[in-house]
Amino acid sequence: MSKKINLYILLNPIAGHGQSIKTWSKFEHLLEKEGVNYSTEVSPYPGAFISIAKEYADHAHDKDDFLVVIGGDGSLNDVLNGIKLSNYPETPIVYIPAGSGNDFARGAKISDNLHQILDALLDDPEVVSMDCGSYTGYDRNSLLSKRSYFVNNFGIGFDAFVVHASNRQRLKNALNKINVGSLIYRLNVLGALHKQDTFKVTIKADGKRYDYDNAYMVTTTNHPYFGGGVPILPSANVHDNKLSTVVVQKPNLSKFIHLFTKILSDGSQIEDPHFHFVKADEITVQTSKPEYCQVDGEDSAEKLIFKVEFKIDHFNLIKY
Numbered sequence: 438m439s440k441k442i443n444l445y446i447l448l449n450p451i452a453g454h455g456q457s458i459k460t461w462s463k464f465e466h467l468l469e470k471e472g473v474n475y476s477t478e479v480s481p482y483p484g485a486f487i488s489i490a491k492e493y494a495d496h497a498h499d500k501d502d503f504l505v506v507i508g509g510d511g512s513l514n515d516v517l518n519g520i521k522l523s524n525y526p527e528t529p530i531v532y533i534p535a536g537s538g539n540d541f542a543r544g545a546k547i548s549d550n551l552h553q554i555l556d557a558l559l560d561d562p563e564v565v566s567m568d569c570g571s572y573t574g575y576d577r578n579s580l581l582s583k584r585s586y587f588v589n590n591f592g593i594g595f596d597a598f599v600v601h602a603s604n605r606q607r608l609k610n611a612l613n614k615i616n617v618g619s620l621i622y623r624l625n626v627l628g629a630l631h632k633q634d635t636f637k638v639t640i641k642a643d644g645k646r647y648d649y650d651n652a653y654m655v656t657t658t659n660h661p662y663f664g665g666g667v668p669i670l671p672s673a674n675v676h677d678n679k680l681s682t683v684v685v686q687k688p689n690l691s692k693f694i695h696l697f698t699k700i701l702s703d704g705s706q707i708e709d710p711h712f713h714f715v716k717a718d719e720i721t722v723q724t725s726k727p728e729y730c731q732v733d734g735e736d737s738a739e740k741l742i743f744k745v746e747f748k749i750d751h752f753n754l755i756k757y
């Protein structure tokens with residue numbers, strides 16, 4: 438006879454263009470079959486998981502109670518930020534990846550096998566500490582003044598431009614319904630390659646200062662991936678207690694295409710003279726002119742000039 442567990446399930450119905458709902462109906466079927474106690478909260482609006490997760494984690498829970506998130510990177514980000522605001526920021530998360538990009542699951546090697554997840558919960562699951570990034574910053578409009586957290590990356594420049602354009606696409610939701618949402622993303626990559634300007638950036642880490650002109654993309658990352666599986670920095674690792682900031686400079690067009698081909702193919706960009714990175718537990722990034730930023734796939738609605746202080750942080754995840 439399995440032990441008694443209680444699951445508090447947070448479902449983002451729009452994650453993965455509805456993939457999350459399919460995942461949930463399969464998981465619900467398994468829970469019913471095993472007679473597991475559960476309750477479900479469907480996210481009513483963007484960002485709702487922040488207050489919902491905070492409220493859950495404001496109270497101590499039994500070790501057989503589990504907070505389960507079904508969704509993509511944005512859903513996990515919202516839950517992490519809610520838990521970090523709560524009285525019990527060490528509350529562990531059970532994460533079932535069901536988004537479109539699932540970069541955190543890819544970077545942290547988290548399986549989406551529902552049988553495996555339930556078996557682990559019914560056994561005595563191990564809690565593992567995972568790296569995440571924390572950031573606070575100064576910008577004209579104080580949008581970054583409150584310390585917040587990311588599981589994947591905080592990008593300024595090209596990746597943020599693509600995310601901004603894709604999230605704002607008026608047709609996006611309609612197109613997602615007929616499964617061409619990823620086409621929009623690719624078209625926006627091409628558009629951003631052309632439209633993204635360059636800027637100056639200063640990076641400070643481990644007592645050293647690095648100044649770059651012509652920066653095109655400045656991404657502080659917790660693991661190798663961004664943009665739904667693009668390995669921007671293959672050596673980044675969710676267990677090394679470090680964050681990495683990558684700076685890609687824009688050379689002339691042919692060198693630039695060559696550099697992007699390397700990023701998309703074999704990871705050899707790290708030897709390119711226009712690709713730079715620092716790895717540290719605290720990193721400051723300062724930019725010279727207004728640019729978009731993206732945090733775990735959600736963009737700043739407006740362009741900002743940044744001075745952002747990043748610090749490595751951690752959260753608890755149930756291992757399965």
Ligand SMILES: Nc1ncnc2c1ncn2[C@@H]1O[C@H](COP(=O)(O)OP(=O)(O)OP(=O)(O)O)[C@@H](O)[C@H]1O
Nearest residue numbers: 452453480481483484509510511512536537538539
């Ligand atoms: N009811 C809702 N309606 C619209 N958006 C919502 C709702 N609930 C949550 N959201 C927002 O949906 C956004 C996207 O969710 P999520 O990132 O989980 O899915 P995804 O974009 O498909 O996956 P990935 O980020 O892995 O590509 C989140 O930022 C979240 O705040």
